[in-house]
Amino acid sequence: MGTSPDYARQWFTARGWKPFAFQKQVWTAVKQGQSGLLHASTGAGKTYAVWFAALNRFAPTAPLAETTRKRKPVAEPLTVLWITPMRALAADTARALQTPLLDLQIPWSVGLRTGDTSSSERAKQSRRLPTTLITTPESLTLMLARGDAQSALASLRMVVVDEWHELLGNKRGVQLQLALARLRRWQPQLIVWGISATLGNQAHAEQVLIPQGGGISVQGQSSKSLRVDTLIPPAIERFPWAGHIGLTMLPQVVAELECSPSTLVFTNTRAQAEIWYQALLEARPDWAGLIALHHSSLSRETRDWVERALKDGQLKAVVCTSSLDLGVDFLPVERVLQIGSAKGVARLMQRAGRSGHAPGRASRVTLVPTHSLELIEAAAARDAVAQRRIEPRVSPDKPLDVLVQHLVSIALGGGFLPDELYEEVRGAWAYRDLSPADWAWALAFVRHGGLSLTAYPDYRRVEPDEQGVWRVPDARLARRHRMSIGTIVSDASIQLKFWSKGGGGKQLGSVEEGFIARLRPGDGFLFGGRLLELVRVENMTAYVKRSTVKKAAVPRWNGGRMPLSSELANAVVARFSAAAQGELLGPEMQALRPLLALQQRWSGLPTETSLLAESLKSREGWHLFLYPFAGRQVHLGLASLLARRISQRQAVTFSIAVNDYGLELLSATAVDWFEQLNPDLLKPDHLLEDVLASLNAGELALRRFREIARIAGLVFAGYPGAAKSTRQVQASSGLFFEVFKQYDAGNLLLAQAGAEVLREELDIRRLEQTLERINRLRLDLHGIKRPTPLAFPLLVERMRESMSSEKLADRIRRLIGDLEKSAESRKAQ
Template identity: 45%
Template sequence: MTKKELFHIAESYFQQQGWTSFPFQKKTWEALLAGKHGLLNAPTGSGKTYALWVAIVLKYIKENPDYKKKPKKGLKAIWITPLRSLSQEISQASQRFVDGIGLPFTVGIRSGDTSTKERAAQMRSMPDLLITTPESLHLMLGSKDHERIFRDCSTIVVDEWHELLGTKRGVQMELGVSRLLGLNPQIKIWGISATIGNLEQARQVLLGVDESRFRESVLIKANLKKDITVQSIIPESMDKFPWRGHLGLHLLKNVVEIINSSRSTLIFTNTRAQCELWFQSLMSKHPEFAGEVAMHHGSINKETRVWVENAIRNESLKACVCTSSLDLGVDFAPVETIIQVGGPKGVARFLQRAGRSGHRPGETSMIHFLPTHALELIEASALQKAVSSQAVEDRLPYLLCYDVLIQYLCTLAVSGGFYPDNIFPEVKNTFCYASITDEEWKWCLNFIVYGSASLQSYDEYKKVSIDDDGRYYIDSKAIAMRHRLQMGTIVGATTVTVKYQTGGYIGSVEEYFISKLDRGDVFVFAGRTLEFIRLKGMVAQVRNSTKKTNTVSNWQGSRLPLSAQLGELLRDEMENFQTGKKRTPEVKALKEIIQRQQLESIVPQKHQFLIETFKTREGYHAVFYPFEGRFVHEAMSGIIAYRISLLKPITFSIAFNDYGFELLSDQPFDMQEVLDNDLLTPDMLTEDLQSSMNATEMARRKFRDIAVISGLVFTGYPNKAIKTAHLQNSSQLLFEVFRDNEPDNLLFKQAYTETFEQAIEEYRLREALVRIQNQEIVWKACEKPTPFSFPIITDRLREKLSSEKLADRIKRMQLKWE
């Protein structure tokens, strides 16, 4: 068949639906038909699923012109998605297309939600297109039949690649792609990504470091101009001393007005706890919304999530309060309005969420920005600028994750075994392991066979055997079973299942939250008020409660750091607010706060770095404003406190938010001495970090996850999970054994590398200190706290006081200082 005839098949189907194909879709069809690999850059809701699935189908038709007869059995393509919630939509769109052109193809889904019976049926007879997750792909690679399953697969599509890049799931994906290429060198690799700052590098990471493959690939950009309108919800009055969380629910009335004036609304919150709070407030203040407003986040059970997604699609819901679980491209019927509660902390996340509205090409997206405290209006203003300039963040890929590699080698050993000489070139061809040395590779092989130098006396760490032929394999059924239970594991925070005492499943929350509850404590979760009864294994038993509570289930992802790009935009935007050149609603709303700030101190311009000092009854305060995000501020505050303590013995209490950090002491210290001694310098940064941040303790916590992923510690059998405290003790013991006897152990060294690169973001901290060195440092000795310092002070109090006491205390402070 000619290209024209093939395109006609697709375009005829599009015409039946009343659609017209876009140039980027045709370019993708052409590229895949020409045998190229590639990365497709397209915004949410632009038709990217049809760009690649149609191309895969047309390629099959080209090779099998009698396609309407019984097609060849077996897997033709794998579609990887990072979120289970996307699977259903991709499956429906894919099935509709093949049914529409009369091609008897089947589409299947395999994820954590797939039943055991369905998985077994798939292994006997694979669908033509399998939609799966990175973890499920590795589970399949661990089956003895995997070579037969994947042998004839012609294309692998990695959807939402920007979400996987810069995570260990992304590294899993790199290894999975390398194995599929090893089984079938002709397989075509394609990624789909929303806009990120480093698109070219994203393509390189996906395809691996083989130059010839990269030369045979294309980067296709949709270039669909998306008009986004950002409208801030401005409160009627502003506190002159703003504080975090105060404004949010006070603007509920405005949110209700938006919900009532729209056909459908998504209310995005940054955290699951915030999501629960907003849903609970809407339900209690507006019971008439029952059945019309729902909630969606990743810890709610599958049935509820699917019901909500379908209800949004068929527009039977007026509104849904959600988290990033609905960020990604579930192809809904377009939602009319988006509300973003609080600063999204990143440009890419904001654009992704805005794209859920007017979720069709050519339509304008409308996003309302709801500040949770007054200063977030500056963030809103910076985001409007980001929308017009498309200043999107990079996603930095991980390098040399030995724990993921060790898990992968055990997966291959379980699947019938592997020969290192065959696998090493595949691994070395990935971006993550391109720089792995022969010695490091041999260390990993020895580790899975002997269990590293200091563990060779213990048989439990000797997992893999070597036969006379040089094949590495696992022959012990017990070891194989334990590995299969942990296969595909990429550790996040440990979760606990929440169930009614009578057995009904509600969802899952992080263990650290449940560990703080006593019997009889009441908390809000999944829109219900629940009383905690007991923790049995990894199941929290609860019952419904009518008591009032201020405790909302929370998750450790609840503190998103400000991205570097948004930090820079914020520093730019400060100048506009100071000069008053802009006449936007945000500038007008903050006018009194800005005037108050200038009266007490200054609003820093881009070339200035502001430090404020003042005394209250709590002690002596020093507040620094880098505008770099909470992770960087946490590390920077620790370093500055440590360096000051070298000048004189002094103890500090530290608080920080996205805009700055505070050092509080009960004794005075001379800020001029701090400046004269040049303590805001990147010199000796790594050494000072290790001394100031208790890097060993942080690395010890990181090592627990590394130990789980690499299989050093076993997390337990189904319904008999080992308690996190036991895992922590086991991994701490191993950490200390390696520290004392085997400091060159690659997993031990990886714990420190990850601590500095991920937990502390050392590279951003260094860049921030270099920038500060080149700025004019302005030290203001103030008489009392300033509007900019107030949110940081109140964040410190938040840790100590209940929400009612906090509100009362803040009101007294505001009255005193106003």
């Protein structure tokens, strides 16, 4: 190869830039053949740190000579795979990587291969891959499922995993771990680098990415300025409740947008984004064309237009969701607004980094509370960001549904010998402890479906040939598998198209099947900032037209409720604890003074050394309000656990409500909470047994099994244009669940479903830690005469389950009116 070129020095010097120390450290490490993990703040220059490392090591020393016919020189063969977690990020990354190639006349090509790649481009790549291929974990696995995968990837020298923190803690990351294990077997000297901005456990992240060891960790610039501030509501509700979106803050949000040339307005849900976009347009109709909406259910064309317009500085604001969380480079964006609590420190920092997205520029995020208690979360979030208390992300351990899918993919990609593949799979961190028995089960499952499916040909997916190489012998099953590769499982989506008599109306995006099923032709709903009316539903497509209805539904998508992270919860309790000592530092805590004073007058405040509990007797019955501050998921498990343990002491039935701060237990029969709340009730002993007995664990496991069945290939969601409905898929999954329970009780996918319920649905580890923590706290139990500011949101959560939105709003208004009268009374204690 000769003397390595210093393309980085040439390019940086030409721009008058001086590289950061961390960038030079990455360049040196890659030159020496080292793998590693680069952790640096958003907009600090991570991409060019790794990209120029690849160019310096692998690009030719000079541009290839032109032919006598002046033809464009043929690009170098595939050298770098750049893995991205999002298709939107892929296009932006391609533009960033292409610029130095053009400036330096390096004969490398850059290509994309994602779910959005056209069939013609895929065909072109099948003939010759670009020098650098930007792709997703799913598309990489699809490449490995090709019969010529090893030869097609023979020239690969380096893999870059962008936004590694987004993949580390989920099954998509495990899918990538398996793919990397395969690539390392083919290319033992393969260099692998991860790029991340928000990791709370870098050592684990590096170990999972580079399980064979020998990697290095590079820490980027830590001096990037990140400003977190809050919009203070004009009036503070002493009895707040979640669910009213916070549109009372609309005038202040409009004022903030007026002051900035370009702003991203983040919401936590797609429904919330739709509502805020419509509200902004109604407030400022002159902004039509200057503000836009962006979320993952909008059509690809719409999202592409928004991203281009944002990059070009044509948009004043974009209302968005997590679809714009990751490292898309929008230089014009000066600030970020976050509607409601971000619920996590890493998520807030990631979103803040969308502003000032360049080295040396400050990032700013302004928090917009949607109810009063989110003010304390805002103050706590600023504390946690300042102290860099970032949530850890942990890789799943041994998910067998992903392994089963991988076995079929590798059988398609040239076949495998079981003993060789076993050692390769154990090279992936998630399967480091995969036992021979687990391996034998997985092989049997892909060969004939295990004990209960042997008689069905559709589950004989992989068989050994005469040479002992395991392959997929059935072309139909092979085609079906390729269409099902991936670990992202969601409810069936209905495509939205404008109604046209001749067919072929413009595609708008997609909504979940369950939402459309509740509408009748003529009903109106809000989507993509438009008022639409349902015309008809046909072949998983909903045809719509513009509507003039005044009242419109808003689609509700799954995945909207994010639990409060432990790091942010601890910061919240610290703020409450300081308030209990009279310390109200910052504008948020000063604004909350009336609420905190009333909470303390009627009950008490949570502290770092006490567990606040409240007992109330009302017309409904006997209430317990308990505030562990452990997040919604843990509180659900804890409430069910307490209900079971108390019911073993006396005959009693409970209604349960939970939120991120606490839980409510309500009984129609008398319960002496001062007697019941003793150390035995809250001990972590026999936790697993009690939790499983206290919940409908079978139903939870069935719900989880539906996802596992689809990833493992038991259930096929249908061909394009003939997709199965959610009801059909769920029925099929439920049938397998019952068959396995009855005839194959040792099926490891059943065990996995139960384990995932405990780990992900109930967060059993955090529940155990919570019980251990609250056992060390002093119990601060107050008998109260009326719901306190902390108890009120829990009452609303319970009422929401049994009331329509109109009736709920009326009931809440009456309750607040009564409570405010009591609060104003000098006699109310």
